[in-house]
Amino acid sequence: AQSVSQHNHHVILSEAASLELGCNYSYGGTVNLFWYVQYPGQHLQLLLKYFSGDPLVKGIKGFEAEFIKSKFSFNLRKPSVQWSDTAEYFCAVNANTGRRALTFGSGTRLQVQP
């Protein structure tokens, strides 16, 4: 079964610091990868996705993620965070096994201090 690990449960950064959130998945075949974000009091929304092609994908609000197949990783990055990036971030995977549903990681709570 597919699984997703997010090792950083709670990250605290100051504004302008660089961000990298880890995501590792367990499936060895073809995967489709996503990052979702949940701002305080809001619904989950898509940040970015990777299906194929260039392993460096760019999303909304200056976020990007790099798919490294050899490391089974899809880490999320942002060069300079803002207070408004305070949110919970979820990595998700669909392993193309025929199951039409995403498996999510446990989430990382990011707190950006002004």
Add this chain to the structure above:
Amino acid sequence: DVKVTQSSRYLVKRTGEKVFLECVQDMDHENMFWYRQDPGLGLRLIYFSYDVKMKEKGDIPEGYSVSREKKERFSLILESASTNQTSMYLCASSWGGSSYNSPLHFGNGTRLTVT
């Protein structure tokens, strides 16, 4: 813009009650999902449906059932609510067809407390 509407934002129910959580989407999406969100556990899939009257168990279906009689509506049923079902419940939908990987569109969630 896709809208996924969950009928209640907050619910308080007693142990043993039968509980219905309703979800409606307005974009003619084939796929609909129910997840529960718990701190430190992320989102866990309860059930999903890829067509009317079709359903598949997710990772934690015990104690739950679902109903999809119309394409736009997907209901989650707690047959006999228990305190360990206290959680945030999230409904989502996505376009289906030949793609299994359309992004999910989420509702705002229903926070259920079982006392």
